[in-house]
Amino acid sequence: xxxxxxxxxxxxxxxxxxxxxxxxxxxxxxxxxxxxxxxxxxxxxxxxxxxxxxxxxxxxxxxxxxxxxxxxxxxxxxxxxxxxxxxxxxxxxxxxxxxxxxxxxxxxxxxxxxxxxxxxxxxxxxxxxxxxxxxxxxxxxxxxxxxxxxxxxxxxxxxxxxxxxxxxxxxxxxxxxxxxxxxxxxxxxxxxxxxxxxxxxxxxxxxxxxxxxxxxxxxxxxxxxxxxxxxxxxxxxxxxxxxxxxxxxxxxxxxxxxxxxxxxxxxxxxxxxxxxxxxxxxxxxxxxxxxxxxxxxxxxxxxxxxxxxxxxxxxxxxxxxxxxxxxxxxxxxxxxxxxxxxxxxxxxxxxxxxxxxxxxxxxxxxxxxxxxxxxxxxxxxxxxxxxx
Amino acid sequence: xxxxxxxxxxxxxxxxxxxxxxxxxxxxxxxxxxxxxxxxxxxxxxxxxxxxxxxxxxxxxxxxxxxxxxxxxxxxxxxxxxxxxxxxxxxxxxxxxxxxxxxxxxxxxxxxxxxxxxxxxxxxxxxxxxxxxxxxxxxxxxxxxxxxxxxxxxxxxxxxxxxxxxxxxxxxxxxxxxxxxxxxxxxxxxxxxxxxxxxxxxxxxxxxxxxxxxxxxxxxxxxxxxxxxxxxxxxxxxxxxxxxxxxxxxxxxxxxxxxxxxxxxxxxxxxxxxxxxxxxxxxxxxxxx
Amino acid sequence: xxxxxxxxxxxxxxxxxxxxxxxxxxxxxxxxxxxxxxxxxxxxxxxxxxxxxxxxxxxxxxxxxxxxxxxxxxxxxxxxxxxxxxxxxxxxxxxxxxxxxxxxxxxxxxxxxxxxxxxxxxxxxxxxxxxxxxxxxxxxxxxxxxxxxxxxxxxxxxxxxxxxxxxxxxxxxxxxxxxxxxxxxxxxxxxxxxxxxxxxxxxxxxxxxxxxxxxxxxxxxxxxxxxxxxxxxxxxxxxxxxxxxxxxxxxxxxxxxxxxxxxxxxxxxxxxxxxxxxxxxxxxxxxxxxxxxxx
Numbered sequence: 008x009x010x011x012x013x014x015x016x017x018x019x020x021x022x023x024x025x026x027x028x029x030x031x032x033x034x035x036x037x038x039x040x041x042x043x044x045x046x047x048x049x050x051x052x053x054x055x056x057x058x059x060x061x062x063x064x065x066x067x068x069x070x071x072x073x074x075x076x077x078x079x080x081x082x083x084x085x086x087x088x089x090x091x092x093x094x095x096x097x098x099x100x101x102x103x104x105x106x107x108x109x110x111x112x113x114x115x116x117x118x119x120x121x122x123x124x125x126x127x128x129x130x131x132x133x134x135x136x137x138x139x140x141x142x143x144x145x146x147x148x149x150x151x152x153x154x155x156x157x158x159x160x161x162x163x164x165x166x167x168x169x170x171x172x173x174x175x176x177x178x179x180x181x182x183x184x185x186x187x188x189x190x191x192x193x194x195x196x197x198x199x200x201x202x203x204x205x206x207x208x209x210x211x212x213x214x215x216x217x218x219x220x221x222x223x224x225x226x227x228x229x230x231x232x233x234x235x236x237x238x239x240x241x242x243x244x245x246x247x248x249x250x251x252x253x254x255x256x257x258x259x260x261x262x263x264x265x266x267x268x269x270x271x272x273x274x275x276x277x278x279x280x281x282x283x284x285x286x287x288x289x290x291x292x293x294x295x296x297x298x299x300x301x302x303x304x305x306x307x308x309x310x311x312x313x314x315x316x317x318x319x320x321x322x323x324x325x326x327x328x329x330x331x332x333x334x335x336x337x338x339x340x341x342x343x344x345x346x347x348x349x350x351x352x353x354x355x356x357x358x359x360x361x362x363x364x365x366x367x368x369x370x371x372x373x374x375x376x377x378x379x380x381x382x383x384x385x386x387x388x389x390x391x392x393x394x395x
Numbered sequence: 396x397x398x399x400x401x402x403x404x405x406x407x408x409x410x411x412x413x414x415x416x417x418x419x420x421x422x423x424x425x426x427x428x429x430x431x432x433x434x435x436x437x438x439x440x441x442x443x444x445x446x447x448x449x450x451x452x453x454x455x456x457x458x459x460x461x462x463x464x465x466x467x468x469x470x471x472x473x474x475x476x477x478x479x480x481x482x483x484x485x486x487x488x489x490x491x492x493x494x495x496x497x498x499x500x501x502x503x504x505x506x507x508x509x510x511x512x513x514x515x516x517x518x519x520x521x522x523x524x525x526x527x528x529x530x531x532x533x534x535x536x537x538x539x540x541x542x543x544x545x546x547x548x549x550x551x552x553x554x555x556x557x558x559x560x561x562x563x564x565x566x567x568x569x570x571x572x573x574x575x576x577x578x579x580x581x582x583x584x585x586x587x588x589x590x591x592x593x594x595x596x597x598x599x600x601x602x603x604x605x606x607x608x609x610x611x612x613x614x615x616x617x618x619x620x621x622x623x624x625x626x627x628x629x630x631x632x633x634x635x636x637x638x639x640x641x642x643x644x645x646x647x648x649x650x651x652x653x654x655x656x657x658x659x660x661x662x663x664x665x666x667x668x669x670x671x672x673x674x675x676x677x678x679x680x681x682x683x684x
Numbered sequence: 685x686x687x688x689x690x691x692x693x694x695x696x697x698x699x700x701x702x703x704x705x706x707x708x709x710x711x712x713x714x715x716x717x718x719x720x721x722x723x724x725x726x727x728x729x730x731x732x733x734x735x736x737x738x739x740x741x742x743x744x745x746x747x748x749x750x751x752x753x754x755x756x757x758x759x760x761x762x763x764x765x766x767x768x769x770x771x772x773x774x775x776x777x778x779x780x781x782x783x784x785x786x787x788x789x790x791x792x793x794x795x796x797x798x799x800x801x802x803x804x805x806x807x808x809x810x811x812x813x814x815x816x817x818x819x820x821x822x823x824x825x826x827x828x829x830x831x832x833x834x835x836x837x838x839x840x841x842x843x844x845x846x847x848x849x850x851x852x853x854x855x856x857x858x859x860x861x862x863x864x865x866x867x868x869x870x871x872x873x874x875x876x877x878x879x880x881x882x883x884x885x886x887x888x889x890x891x892x893x894x895x896x897x898x899x900x901x902x903x904x905x906x907x908x909x910x911x912x913x914x915x916x917x918x919x920x921x922x923x924x925x926x927x928x929x930x931x932x933x934x935x936x937x938x939x940x941x942x943x944x945x946x947x948x949x950x951x952x953x954x955x956x957x958x959x960x961x962x963x964x965x966x967x968x969x970x971x972x973x974x975x976x977x978x979x
Binding site: 068071223230231234235240241253262287 | 408509521533
Binding site for chain 3: 428430474477478481483484485486487488489490491493494495496497498500501502504505611615618622653654656657660661663664667668671
């Protein structure tokens with residue numbers, strides 16, 4: 008019994024501590040069963056925007072891009088006077104690429120920070136958060152999730168990034184039409200985005216009349232891609248489509264060269280990641296890949312400001328987030344700081360001059376974005392052509 | 396059949412680096428039977444040591460070995476020895492080792508970030524062997540593995556230290572009776588094993604760079620190599636490394652690459668169940684750590 | 685400025701803590717009481733969750749059906765793991781269970797026809813109790829708390845019964861217990877299966893709560909974390925496991941409110957855990973609430 012009292016005391020004090028930590032001046036009224044519309048009925052002093060970013064764990068590199076792009080926009084807008092005279096604040100929570108954590112932080116952002124909109128990232132986390140967006144009637148905005156078919160899952164999801172399907176379709180067309188190749192092998196990372204990309208490529212390429220002669224995958228964190236390359240080689244492909252999200256793509260490029268497997272290679276947007284470029288070295292020369300574009304004109308300024316602020320060059324996801332914040336700010340400007348208002352305001356956006364190109368949201372709340380093809384020439388990512 | 400030959404050759408190439416990675420862990424595990432998860436962290440730390448010295452690439456093994464040796468000694472002296480003095484059980488060592496691993500991995504992440512850092516960029520020059528081209532680097536690693544195998548064999552059978560290490564592996568009580576201080580010997584073993592890990596880390600980082608979370612993967616490779624080759628027989632770890640490399644390569648012949656881990660671990664479990672002494676291990680010494 | 689108590693958020697946190705607590709004290713029965721350090725617990729949790737998810741999506745979200753199917757499948761799997769591995773000692777047992785952890789999660793990832801592979805299961809419907817959907821967060825809390833308390837009481841009674849005393853004796857001195865003539869293997873197997881069954885129930889609750897499952901949600905790292913919770917709280921102390929869960933899961937929440945920048949908060953937390961682990965194992969290896977070993 009003494010131990011029971013011990014535990015009860017510990018639990019009680021733990022709960023008390025937690026409650027005190029969360030609600031320093033708790034009002035006597037508890038929140039009602041149906042949550043009040045987020046954003047509150049009284050105008051807050053600061054316009055908060057929530058963010059669910061992978062700050063630690065396997066996606067942490069991306070978390071850096073997302074947050075740096077977003078924060079740059081926030082800082083610039085605030086320096087210019089804010090939105091309707093109020094400052095913007097980005098409340099970043101770490102989702103650790105874990106759905107249960109994602110659920111908890113989404114709730115926290117909506118209930119504790121009272122945000123009407125949350126930037127969500129990473130498919131497995133985001134999909135768990137969408138039901139909560141529906142339930143709390145808040146806007147879930149992604150400038151990072153590339154899984155196809157997102158808009159059917161919720162009325163509240165907006166997307167400002169090139170989907171994996173668009174990239175793959177563009178690449179399939181390029182390989183078939185411009186390069187005249189008919190037999191391609193795909194090597195892809197065994198996770199949702201890359202798998203979706205590889206599957207969509209196969210569908211699109213075979214519809215055009217080509218054939219995917221071999222498909223092999225590798226696990227997250229794989230460093231030895233040679234067995235996959237050797238197996239794929241036995242099917243005699245004319246080219247390899249390399250789909251992934253991290254340094255493993257670079258090891259693939261490097262090791263293909265080392266084992267003497269020289270066929271043209273193609274890749275998705277992640278080829279531009281510093282991790283990948285460093286691992287691949289000069290073997291990356293001549294590889295063509297798809298990417299959402301940083302618009303050459305509108306982004307020139309952005310690139311130098313970003314470099315000045317963060318010390319590195321931006322890549323397309325930082326650009327997507329930069330635009331996302333600016334579009335959200337515009338929506339608040341036109342329709343007010345409520346979830347319904349932001350939703351309407353975003354839908355009304357037409358031809359927004361983003362650093363990732365002119366952006367509008369279609370009826371399915373997907374941004375119309377351009378895919379472009381780039382190639383590594385003299386070690387530098389170089390624009391090749393745009394795709395309609 | 397070209398592909399089969401290529402996969403076999405590739406298995407040896409990959410196996411060579413596994414063998415070098417496994418040697419340090421084997422030395423420590425065979426002698427102390429501590430499930431030294433933190434070895435993975437020591438390995439990663441050494442890798443970053445080499446990374447810091449990448450401007451002087453041929454000499455970058457020095458900080459790697461130094462960092463690793465110091466780390467290994469510190470872990471033994473500050474963590475394992477106190478637990479031993481208090482008669483810790485298996486789980487105590489295991490959890491403590493895990494704790495050390497958390498500390499080191501996250502400290503490295505704080506300092507260096509999560510990206511993979513490379514010591515050098517790009518592919519190595521290769522030489523063609525017909526069905527496959529092999530880089531000069533991999534040939535070097537192969538040489539290192541073979542030399543290491545021979546050296547270890549010689550040391551164990553012909554030198555006093557070698558015999559003392561074998562004695563400690565077979566019967567820890569014996570060393571006290573022989574007047575060898577078991578605690579001192581333990582520190583030496585950790586120092587040596589970690590130094591070897593440092594060398595392995597340098598070689599690995601040379602090819603693939605470093606990441607804060609690579610330690611666990613490496614530890615598993617080392618542990619599986621040791622089991623396959625035989626616990627208690629040091630050169631067995633090297634053979635085990637080659638076997639593991641071959642296994643991982645050849646899995647792809649009949650199966651899709653998605654089943655690589657399943658097959659590897661299924662083989663591990665089968666070996667644990669039906670031939671726990673591995674291919675070359677002597678009689679099994681079970682001992683409460 | 686008055687602040688409302690963010691009750692739904694707190695309830696969410698409590699639900700997650702209770703699910704993990706079930707995992708922790710069920711693992712404690714195996715690792716703390718019986719001394720069998722399994723690192724396959726996350727995989728069994730995952731299997732339970734996936735079975736519940738699949739049944740809810742394709743057959744019916746009726747709660748009893750979910751519980752029974754998840755428990756049966758996971759228990760059989762646990763049996764299949766236990767029988768071969770229990771012959772192994774110490775380190776080898778850990779390695780073997782590690783092997784099973786990887787194999788099971790890889791099968792979840794690669795048996796695409798059944799589990800949709802890396803895409804996972806989404807839109808899992810909420811469980812229903814005799815047709816009545818347990819849709820609200822409050823009802824979910826009720827369900828999870830009922831299960832957590834029920835399973836805890838079951839475990840509590842178990843360790844106080846003769847069965848439990850044998851377990852403790854086993855941990856202290858296997859040889860002596862053997863001499864007493866008890867059927868060791870039978871005990872160990874039943875503990876493994878029971879612990880797995882409880883993990884399956886936690887899995888059902890998880891699937892109901894998060895409604896979205898991917899094969900990466902149940903990694904080896906989670907198995908390690910559960911072992912850490914068990915031994916920080918105290919092997920051989922069920923209360924310790926509950927306390928350990930609260931501590932390890934509340935710390936990130938508290939740090940969130942202190943407002944440490946997210947990029948550094950995560951690694952710093954982990955470093956703190958690591959330090960606590962090492963210090964505990966040196967100076968108080970029985971964990972916070974465990975009994976000191978008598979041997």
